[in-house]
Amino acid sequence: MQRAWLRAYNILFPLFLFSLKILGFFNAKIRATLLGRENLFQRIRAKQKALTHKSGFRLWVHAASVGEFEQARPIVKAIREKDPDAAIILTFLSVSGYEARKNTKEADLVTYLPADTPSNARKFLDLLQPDALLLMRYDFWPNHLFEAKRRGIYLMLAAAVLQPDSTYNKPIIRGFYQTIFSLFDQIFTVAEDDAKNFKTLFGLDRVQQAGEPRIDQVIWRSQQQERVAHLKPIYNERLVLVAGSVWKTDEAHLIPAYQSVREKLLNYPISLILVPHEIGQENLNRMADDLKSKHLSYQFISRLHSNFNTETVLIIDEIGYLAELYSLAHIAYIGGGFGVHVHNTLEAAVYHLPLIYGPHFHKSPEAKAFQKLGGATVVSNTQSLEKILYDLFSTDELREKMGKIAGNYVHSRAGATQKIAGALLPAQKNAPPHRGNTLNAT
Numbered sequence: 001m002q003r004a005w006l007r008a009y010n011i012l013f014p015l016f017l018f019s020l021k022i023l024g025f026f027n028a029k030i031r032a033t034l035l036g037r038e039n040l041f042q043r044i045r046a047k048q049k050a051l052t053h054k055s056g057f058r059l060w061v062h063a064a065s066v067g068e069f070e071q072a073r074p075i076v077k078a079i080r081e082k083d084p085d086a087a088i089i090l091t092f093l094s095v096s097g098y099e100a101r102k103n104t105k106e107a108d109l110v111t112y113l114p115a116d117t118p119s120n121a122r123k124f125l126d127l128l129q130p131d132a133l134l135l136m137r138y139d140f141w142p143n144h145l146f147e148a149k150r151r152g153i154y155l156m157l158a159a160a161v162l163q164p165d166s167t168y169n170k171p172i173i174r175g176f177y178q179t180i181f182s183l184f185d186q187i188f189t190v191a192e193d194d195a196k197n198f199k200t201l202f203g204l205d206r207v208q209q210a211g212e213p214r215i216d217q218v219i220w221r222s223q224q225q226e227r228v229a230h231l232k233p234i235y236n237e238r239l240v241l242v243a244g245s246v247w248k249t250d251e252a253h254l255i256p257a258y259q260s261v262r263e264k265l266l267n268y269p270i271s272l273i274l275v276p277h278e279i280g281q282e283n284l285n286r287m288a289d290d291l292k293s294k295h296l297s298y299q300f301i302s303r304l305h306s307n308f309n310t311e312t313v314l315i316i317d318e319i320g321y322l323a324e325l326y327s328l329a330h331i332a333y334i335g336g337g338f339g340v341h342v343h344n345t346l347e348a349a350v351y352h353l354p355l356i357y358g359p360h361f362h363k364s365p366e367a368k369a370f371q372k373l374g375g376a377t378v379v380s381n382t383q384s385l386e387k388i389l390y391d392l393f394s395t396d397e398l399r400e401k402m403g404k405i406a407g408n409y410v411h412s413r414a415g416a417t418q419k420i421a422g423a424l425l426p427a428q429k430n431a432p433p434h435r436g437n438t439l440n441a442t
Contacts, residue, residue: 005179009142010118017115032095036112041123043111048127050108056085057428060130060153062113063090065097068136071159074216075134076106078421083428089128093139116141125151131431132424134158140180149183154427157187158420159213161365162197169201178202188420190365211416212366218346219414221323228324235328238271238310239393244322245277245343246335250358251290253379254333257386259294265393273325275316277335277343284317323347330399331392333357334367337378342367349375352407354392354399356385366409375406 024031051058059079063069069090079086090107092098102110109128114120121143132154133145148155162168168177181187181202188210189195198207225232243254251274262270276283284300291298291313298313301321308314316325326332332348337358345355345367355376361367370376379385392399 005176006142006146009176013116029095036095036098037115040112040114041127044109044124044127047109047111051087051089051128051434054085054087054108055433056083056087057431058087058089058129058131058434059424060089060091060128060133061107061136062133062139063092063097063136064139065092065094066100068139068159069097069101070217071212071214072134072136073106074213074220074417075158075420075424077220078417079424079428080106082421082425086428087434089130113141113144116143118143118147120144121147125153129434132156132427134420134424135184137161140177142180145180145183154424155184155186156420156424157181157184158210159416160187160189160194160198161191162189162194162201164197164201166197186423188416188423210419211413212346213416213420214346215410215413216415216417218323218350218410221347222327222350225324225327227321228328231325231328234308234310235271238269239331240271240273240329241331241333241389241393242273242275242325242329242348243333244275244326244335244348246274246333247277247339248283248286249338250333250335251287253338253358253382253385255290255294255296257382257389259296260386261389261393264390268393269310270393271310271314273314273316273328275322275325275335279317279319284315287315326351326353329353331356331389337361345370345376346410349406350410352403354402355406356388356392369409370406373405373409375402375404375409377402 020030020034024034057079061072061076063072076088079088088107090101090104090110091113092101093113098110098112104110114124124144125147130153133148133156135155135157137159145155168174181198181204185206187198187204187207189198189207190212192209195207195209198204241258243250246254258272274287276287288298296313297309298315299308300315300317302317316322326348329348329351330353332353332355334342334345334348334355334357336343337360340360341363342357342361345357345364348355349370355370356379357367357376359378359380361371361378367376371378377388379388
């Protein structure tokens with residue numbers, strides 16, 4: 001059955017690649033994806049030298065994009081701590097993931113995953129010779145997985161989620177994914193329900209719940225606050241609302257709600273820090289014009305000066321601030337909820353902050369949990385946002401109660417990293433010493 005599924009896949013996959021090449025003429029993202037894989041093996045060989053000075057365990061980490069890599073980061077750190085001589089190979093599917101992390105120091109070699117053909121899978125594994133694959137969440141490429149399994153490479157799927165109505169469980173393709181999932185030596189899920197679904201829907205037994213490794217990363221990240229150290233004295237006596245990863249659709253409700261609350265609470269030292277999801281100049285100019293039209297003064301952090309007035313809205317026009325900015329906050333508004341879906345809620349919740357976000361939050365398990373437990377308020381319009389902002393700014397008890405719920409949710413779920421890294425120990429112990437690569441794939 002495995003061979004039948006793989007044969008069918010390898011008949012269809014070239015057609016998929018051909019269609020991508022056609023679509024690439026009309027779609028910039030697809031075109032960038034294809035260009036990123038031109039002469040890929042030549043570039044991998046050039047980078048291969050980075051592995052020759054490492055003779056220890058060789059771990060291949062695959063992430064679809066940045067979010068999945070963030071889940072892997074604490075696991076990679078734990079592996080490094082146990083084996084400083086371990087070599088980390090990091091592959092991405094997406095252009096955005098590769099471009100954002102191509103220079104990360106947490107991996108020895110970073111590359112795109114080659115197109116999933118049998119010959120590419122053989123070349124890739126011949127060149128890099130990993131001892132184990134840590135695949136984060138999803139993004140299953142059968143030829144690479146089958147070839148890795150054939151070579152005895154330890155296969156682990158981590159941070160996996162599976163709902164009963166998942167695409168993986170649909171007729172026709174269900175058998176295909178059952179074959180894929182059966183290749184893994186170990187599957188770690190985020191929630192206990194996910195583990196039960198893997199077992200009942202696909203008959204798997206090497207499955208257990210470990211938790212969300214991003215939580216360990218978020219907790220560790222919350223202890224690094226150097227980037228905002230210069231802002232702490234400025235906002236020390238203020239009640240700060242940090243609005244993170246906001247879009248125009250968020251601002252349409254947030255700015256008038258904030259403006260109204262500030263006018264009602266004139267005696268309260270209220271401040272707003274805006275962190276746009278997109279920091280392109282066109283979007284920044286639009287934000288500035290909108291604030292100006294509402295008679296709200298603003299300042300970009302890139303032009304911050306010593307006599308900055310904290311009643312002025314601070315716009316973050318540089319990357320790398322958001323996770324640390326929440327340490328200055330008393331209230332967190334998480335953007336995206338009035339668009340496709342809400343962004344990262346954990347980065348704010350780790351600081352024991354009450355959370356606010358728009359109605360499109362159901363794709364995030366954490367956002368659903370925060371709302372259900374009472375650590376977050378979901379708003380549907382400007383009026384409901386204004387009400388919760390007024391209540392939170394004016395009522396210390398409510399602010400502290402909601403913040404405690406959100407913070408406790410995060411901190412009580414730490415520990416997934418050690419479970420997952422610990423399960424890689426057998427592969428780590430059995431790994432042969434690597435003294436450079438003897439195979440020269442062509």
